[in-house]
Amino acid sequence: MTVRPCVFVTRPQPQADEWVTRLEALGQPAAALPLLAIEPVPVDDPALQAAWAALPATRLVMFVSPNAVASFMAGRPTGWIWPDGLLAGATGPGTVAALRAAGVPDAAIAAPRSDAAQFDAETLWQHRLQQEAWAGRRVLVVRATEGRDWLSQTLREHGAQVQPLAAYRRCPPRWTPAQVERLQCALADPAAWAWLFSSSEAIAQLPALLAAHGLVAQGEGLPPALLAVPALATHPRIAASAVAAGFARVQQALPDPEVVVQALGGRAA
Structure with a gap:
């Protein structure tokens, strides 16, 4: 049986929560993890x-x-x-x-x-x-x-x-303890998670955010476990940024919840 991974929605709030609601309504597990704040x-x-x-x-x-x-x-x-x-x-x-x-x-x-x-x-x-x-x-x-x-x-x-x-x-977001815990779960089990990136700037912020929350050492960069998590990008420029950041499994998907669900539904956890 194909199991959809839980996708990190990295848009700023309130768009992140709105996307989570729309994805979950389509049966797609999702969690808000803003990489930028407004x-x-x-x-x-x-x-x-x-x-x-x-x-x-x-x-x-x-x-x-x-x-x-x-x-x-x-x-x-x-x-x-x-x-x-x-x-x-x-x-x-x-x-x-x-x-x-x-x-x-x-x-x-x-x-x-x-x-x-x-x-x-x-x-x-x-x-x-x-x-x-x-x-x-x-x-x-x-x-x-x-x-x-x-x-x-x-x-x-x-x-x-x-x-x-x-x-x-x-500006940098403030993650909750629950959001940090979800990232720790992704580090332990990358196959059960996925990224949804809608901004190249957000991708660039990720290493500093991980360091600020004690998930990596300062200046260490992105850990291999997170780079193994599949990544969807809503534009070719964003996909190129994800590849440049080291993500190994990058796929483009239009910024439409149904398209995202279709892209994620084909992956087996």
Whole structure:
């Protein structure tokens, strides 16, 4: 009988718990183990408030993640309604869902097609944005303090006036004793566990997090037992980061719970 491994969902909270709920509803054992935490800027941050004030003159607000949506929408003025003619950009289904939950109309959401081979800025550009006339148009990119700049640069090359807004920062998470115990179980029995990676930066944080919780010595790197745990990555760049980090069994899977369940269901524990 094929037994599905329990998958570590490494997204920040609250997305990690949301994914665990969706996976478990499909019969897939899962456990939240965030490798990054999100710290939004205060709702009265001057740059955030200035961005809201400038929206009537903006063509596109690009949200790089669900966390960008949550952090930006926290500063929404009372009674503010998404106006006609303002696009809300999203690279993946999680961000699309966050925009819908925040009340952004479907007609205003610019995202890759649902049948896209992968969800990223390049696909968004090809599927939705490249046909727009961007010369002189204002674009706001809601992001973390650091991030990938491919889409911003591409929009600038097409004449857009791009303004980045750092609406949150990524920081180390605080693991609970139960989460540390699950990692110890994975070290003892790698075949019973799997990783789900949705961020290259999160993978890079893992060695320091293990050391901070006493699971490895400082500077030791990732132990062979954890590197033997199968890893799913939601994008080719993330898969490449996992391989570079030493993970031996890396597979790509779209950021869709059903796709993840199918990928994990074929592994025997």
